[in-house]
Amino acid sequence: MKKKINIEGMTCGHCVGRVNKALSAIDGVSEVDVNLDEKMATITMEREVSDEQFKTEIEDTGYKVVEIESVSERIPRGFAAGNFNRYNNTFCRRER
Ligand SMILES: [Cu+2]
Numbered sequence: 001m002k003k004k005i006n007i008e009g010m011t012c013g014h015c016v017g018r019v020n021k022a023l024s025a026i027d028g029v030s031e032v033d034v035n036l037d038e039k040m041a042t043i044t045m046e047r048e049v050s051d052e053q054f055k056t057e058i059e060d061t062g063y064k065v066v067e068i069e070s071v072s073e074r075i076p077r078g079f080a081a082g083n084f085n086r087y088n089n090t091f092c093r094r095e096r
Contacts, residue, residue: 001044001045001046001047001048001070002042002043002044002045002070002071003042003043003045003049003051003054003068003069003070003071004040004041004042004043004068004069004071005040005041005042005043005054005058005065005067005068005069006039006040006065006066006067006068006069007019007034007039007040007041007058007063007064007065007066008039008063008064008065008066009062009063009064010034010036010039010063012036013036015036015063016034016036018061018062019034019041019058019061019063020032020034020041022057022058022060022061023041023043023054023057023058025057026049026053026054026057027049028045028046028047028048028049029043029044029045029046029049030044030045030046031043031044032044039066041058042071051068054068055068
């Protein structure tokens, strides 16, 4: 599961580090990528984390959440659901 969060107020690498740290500390979050230019945090979750929780964490850290978008993981045609590797989010074309 992935979410993209549009964050207002980050101005430098220090801000990125603070947001990254706050988001990484949330239980259920496995990976965080914060892009300063795009004002966007991309979150990978092991299980569902509510938008409300992300919003609270980010705003407590001193930044503003503009929008939270859930990113669906579409399984490409030709791949069985079981061939989807959740660990590294890749599709494995192994023989059955
Ligand atoms: Cu900064």
